[in-house]
Amino acid sequence: MxxxxxxxxxxxxxxxxxxxxxxxxxxxxxxxxxxxxxxxxxxxxxxxxxxxxxxxxxxxxxxxxxxxxxxxxxxxxxxxxxxxxxxxxxxxxxxxxxxxxxxxxxxxxxxxxxxRGIAHAFNTVRFEQGDAAERQRLRLLAWATRLWNENTGALATFDIDPLPHQIHLVHHILASGQYNWLIADDVGLGKTVEVGLLLSALRQRDEARRVLIITPAGLTRQWQEEMSGKFGLDEFRIYGDDFLINEPRHWKMYDNVIGSMDRLKQEKHLESLLQAESWDLIIVDEAHRLSRRQYGNQLDASQRYDMLEKLRQHTESVLLLSATPHQGKQDSFVGLLELLHPERKEEFDTLSLNPEIIGEMVFRNYKADVTDMEGKFIFHGKTVKQIEVPLSEQARAFDENLRGYLRRGYAAEAADGRTTSRAIGFVMTVYRKLAASSVAAIHTALLRRQARLRGELLEQRCREEDERYQGELEELEAELTQATPFFDGEEELLQDLIDEAGALAQHDIKLQAFMDGLVSTVLGQNSSEKILIFTEYRSTQAWVQDALKQRFGEQASVLIHGGMAMDERREAITSFEEEAGAQFLVSTEAGGEGINLQERCYIMVNYDLPWNPMRLVQRIGRLYRYGQKNRVVVFNVHQSDSADEQILDILYKRLDRVAEDMATVQRHEFNEAMKEDILGELADLVDIEEVLATASRERVERTAERIDEALGRARDAAGKQQELFQHAAGFDPEETRGELAITVVHLQAFVEGMANLLGIDIVERTHKNLVWDLRLPEALRESFGVSKTRWKITFDRMLAARNQDWMPINMDNWFFRRLLDIAVRYDFGGTAALTDGLQGQALFAGVARWQNDRGRRARQELALISIDSERAHLNPAWASDWLVTARSSVNGQIPDKHEATAAFELAAARLEKMLANQAGRTLLPDQPQWLAGGWQTTGQQSPQTNASQEPPDEQY
Missing domain, CATH: 2.40.10.170 (Thrombin, subunit H)
Structure with missing residues (x-):
């Protein structure tokens, strides 16, 4: 043998x-x-x-x-x-x-x-000596850090500081033991951030190897940029743009995929996708677009819905994202719930009788409720000021003449009756929007129309569809119209309008009001104030920037628009955020999402008002967000004397009034933060574009009535949604209050303690103690496999992003991971120690674990249990501070054997109770693991020899 x-x-x-x-x-x-x-x-x-x-x-x-x-x-x-x-x-x-x-x-x-484990050490009262107390503290910090990241994803690599409500949402979903959820957060609360955190946590658990993200066509690139830029998830590839699949077996080459729902729903693409290996998680953004309506006993599902229903059989977990999943349509909402949990269909049929069940699958956060890490409400409110610019007699005449041109265009389309890819009505509507934006925008468009008729304007290829660039795409597509007149006499009318617009542009009253009235007044109070300016169209953007350059110099302003590469946009943002950089940032809707400017700016100017009110909410969200220390000030510049701007003025005033009324009713007194929540919800629900598009053919009073009707429908839908969502899960600080949350202070305490034990020299601490210069000893360098002696680490994400040579202390950093690995090993010591600083007799640490009904681990949490006067306290508040205080070598009174055994048994019973209390439909208790136990000492009696060196008891 x-x-x-x-x-x-x-x-x-x-x-x-x-x-x-x-x-x-x-x-x-x-x-x-x-x-x-x-x-x-x-x-x-x-x-x-x-x-x-x-x-x-x-x-x-x-x-x-x-x-x-x-x-x-x-x-x-x-x-x-x-x-x-x-x-x-x-x-x-x-x-x-x-x-x-x-x-x-x-x-x-x-x-x-x-x-020997903890139970044996306490049953035989054998405790480690020397620096065991300090090693125990570091052991527990290491475990706490690992589990905190596993349950929240908060210590992964990303360029944002997650908020409590985002961390809490991820924690809640992970703690539920299943990942089939509808995230229905208010607009602007960072659903993509929550997804990034969740993916980071799932990867820590090795449960997100294959992920499919399905989005509207215009958001695929944005999702790729967000996952890469904010979370370092660079492996996501866009199906149809970055790659295509010729044979189904090639899907195994792509584990992280983003796809357009309208591409994937097509038969040839869906058939191929259904032959791919199963996905660990499928995420769907704007999930309310997966519509399914019920007519009597018949269900009418869209192609998008059918697509996901088929894909549902190829994954255990589906995550749906939508700020407005209900939209006042109970049948469509139930359809989404069935995609999450097909096995619970019969329960959903009686949802109105049992609305509380959505708390197990729907999570919703409200802006009015979310706070920062210190418990302070994040949103400090905003002030909106209208800058009214009256029309001159010349401008009024031009507006009337332009309307005559538009009426003839609309009439020509109606008389023709043909449907073309670039209908005349579309062009007329775009011209109305351009005229409301700026005289420069409509002047440029009319010149390009004239060039088109003369055969001087060549076909241009539109950039890829992207919903962030809607205005820019409209402006471009309006140029690519038919090269023949829309109606008899169009060319003569065009020339007259071009002459009038050109003359108006020489003395643009709106631009003068913006420059001399608004900008000069703001800078008169603070000459270094940063100002964010939004326009919907590129021609208006260029017009505004030219004026700023003439007055303030070439370097005073930077642009963001859809034609820029991601690196160019980042450079513009960096310049705007630097104290000595650009003072003005002029952005199209390309900057309405995905950029955050709250740290250096609180003043926004809307040079034009978008027809889609959701665009305005998104613009304001660039400044009205976490990290903003000032009350946001928004200036809206418009000429309400023109017909279209009168209608826009009506829309926004009535939208604001409805939101204020609903906020007052919901909280019994007016609540500004709740108003912002409802305003975003209404803006997303109201369907107003068609009303505005037909406004030129109706009197203003009739259009106002139709706006009221649309707002009424949106209000009803929002009301039904709010009533149901009272039962959804949401941000509740109490839910995680008893758990140990890892902060920068804990990370610093851990690294400093490990440095002292391992002989690492902390040479210098700078940047308010957020950057440390370390010198590694030779033995440790050999152990780590590195030759470099000096390393700089930082505990601040933003500092790490600005200096690539500084190692961020997070779970993706090799140095930090090595320290954690060392501290959790059994041989590191500190499993059973005499210690001090406890508020009680003893402190025990264990990992509570739960599994799903298939025996797979679903959840694990750190349990700190203190024993005081024969009572067990789970995760006592004082333990957080105890962990950040270094412990010196402790010699003291060894406890009585009976007393020590009783303390451990009390802790074990409390851990069992924790396991039972948090068990549920998808969570079953699993075997816990004891990590360490410490006994509070007084006196100077030396403890017995290290338990690991003692011979075994005869009981074995």
């Missing part, structure tokens, strides 16, 4: 001891010959030498063991618990459960070392 030499501290018995009456512990190997093993026999209290083949396993169930790999090239499986033993073909094997990895393995007994 093959002879395998056991490791030190292997628990053995003689092959001849068939009854297992005299177990022993391996103390030495090879001193009296390469095959000899020295064993200590506790019952006989002596040692003897034996050949390895004379020994067999002495391990018993529930004993704690440490796996020792054959070579240094292999990693240890860690600290485990014996479950069972067996004999196969004469080889004794041990089944060990490794709680940290969540797996069981049959292993040769010779590779296992017996260790």
């Amino acid at each position: 093959i002879m395998i030499t056991p490791v030190l501290d292997a628990f053995v018995r003689l092959e001849t001891d068939t009854a297992g009456q005299s177990p022993g512990l391996v103390r030495s190997v090879g001193e009296q010959g390469s095959e000899k093993v020295k064993v200590y026999w506790p019952r006989k209290k002596n040692t003897s030498w034996h050949r390895a083949d004379e020994l067999t396993s002495g391990f018993l169930a529930k004993m704690e063991v440490l796996h020792e790999p054959v070579s240094r090239a292999q990693q240890s499986l860690g600290w485990g618990v014996v479950v069972a033993t067996r004999d196969v073909a004469g080889f004794a094997q041990v089944l060990v459960e490794f709680p940290d990895a969540g797996e069981r393995r049959w292993l040769p007994w010779q590779r296992l070392r017996m260790v």
Whole structure:
């Protein structure tokens, strides 16, 4: 038989001891010959030498063991618990459960070392000495950090500081044990951030290897930019843009995919996708577009809905995102719930009777409720000021003449009756929007129309569809109209309008009001004030920037528009945010999403008002967000004397009034933050474009009535949605108040403590203690496999983003991960220690775990249990501060054996209660794992020898 030499501290018995009456512990190997093993026999209290083949396993169930790999090239499986033993073909094997990895393995007994766990240490009152108290503190900090990231994703690499409501949402979903959820947060609360955090946490759990993100066509690139730019998830590829699949087997080359819902719904693409390997998670943005309506007993599902219904069979988890999933349509909302949980269809049929069930699958946050890390409300409100610019007689005449041109265009379309890709009505509507934006915009458009008729304007290829660039795309597409007149006499009318617009542009009253009235007044109060300016169209943007350049110089302003590459946009933002950089940022809707400017700016100017009110909400969201220290001031510049601007003025005033009324009713008194929530909700629900498009054919009074009707429908839909969502899960600080949240202070305390133990020199601390200069000792450099001696680390995400040479302290940093790995090892020490600073007799730490009904780990949390006067307290508030205070070597009174045993039993009972209380439909208790136990000491009696050096008790 093959002879395998056991490791030190292997628990053995003689092959001849068939009854297992005299177990022993391996103390030495090879001193009296390469095959000899020295064993200590506790019952006989002596040692003897034996050949390895004379020994067999002495391990018993529930004993704690440490796996020792054959070579240094292999990693240890860690600290485990014996479950069972067996004999196969004469080889004794041990089944060990490794709680940290969540797996069981049959292993040769010779590779296992017996260790003492927390229960044994307290039952025998054997505590470690020396710096065990400090090692215990660092052990617990390491575990707390790992579990906090696993449950929130908050310590992954990204360029934002997540907010409590975002961390809480991720924690809640992960804690539920299943990932089929509808995230219905208010607009502007960062659903993409929540998804990024969730993906980071799932990757930590190795549960997000294959992810499919389905979005509207215009948002695919934005999702790719967000996942890459903010979270470092660079592997996402856009189906149809970055790659195509010729054969279904090629799908295995792509594990992280973003796809347009309107592309994937097509039969040839969907058929290929359905043959791909299953996905760990499918995420759908703007999920309300997956419409399914019910007519009597018949269901009418859209192609988009059918697509996801088929894909649902190829994944265990679907995450739906929508700020307006209900829209006043109960049948469509139920359809979304069925995509999440097809097995609960019968429950959804009676949703109106049991609305509380949505709390298990719908999560909604409101702006009015979210706070920062200190519990302060994030949104400080905004002030909106209207800058009214009266029309001159010339401008009034031009407006009337332009309307005559538009009426003839609309009439020509109606008379023609044909549907073309670039209908005349579309062009007329775009011209109305351009005229409301600026005289420069309509003048440019009319000149281009004239060039088109003369054959001077060549076909241009439109950029890819992207909903952020709607205005820019409209402006471009309006140029690519038919090259023949829309109606008889168009060319003569065009020339007259071009002359009038050109003359108006020479003395643009709106531009003068903007420059002389608004900008000069703002800068008169603070000459260095930063101002963000929005326009819907590129021609208006260029017009405004030219005026700013003439007065303030070439470098005073920067642009953001859809024609810029991502790097160019970042450069513009950087210049605007630098104190000595550009003072004005002029942006089209390309800057309405995905950029955050709240740190350096609180003043916004809307040079034009978009027809889609959601665009205005998104614009304001660039400044009205977390991190804004000032009340946001918004200036709207418009000429309400023109017909279209009168209608826009009516729309926005009535939208604001409805939101204010609903906010007052919902909170019984006016609440500004709630008003903003409702305003965003209404803006997303109201369908107003068609009303405005037909406004030129109706009197203003009739258009106002139609606006009121549209707002009424939106109000009803919002009301139904709010009533139902009272039962949804939401931000609740109390839910995680009892858990240990890891902050920068904890990270700094951990790194400093580990540096002291490992001989790392902290040479310098700068940037308000957020950047540390470290010097690594030679031994540690060799262990880490690096040659560089000096390293700079930072505890601030933004500082790390600005200096690539500084290592951010997060879970993606190799140095920090190595420190964590060292501290959680059994051999690091600190499992049982005499300590100080406790508010009670003892502090125990364990990992509470739950699994799903398929036996897969679903959740794990750190449980800190303090014992005080025969009472057990779960996660006491003082423990957070205790963990950040270094512990010196402690010598003190060893507790009475009965007292120590009773304390551990009390802690074990409290942990069992925690497991039972949080169990549910999708969460079943799993075996907990004890990490460490500390006893509060007084006096100066020296503790007994390190428990790991003591011979085993006879009870084994």
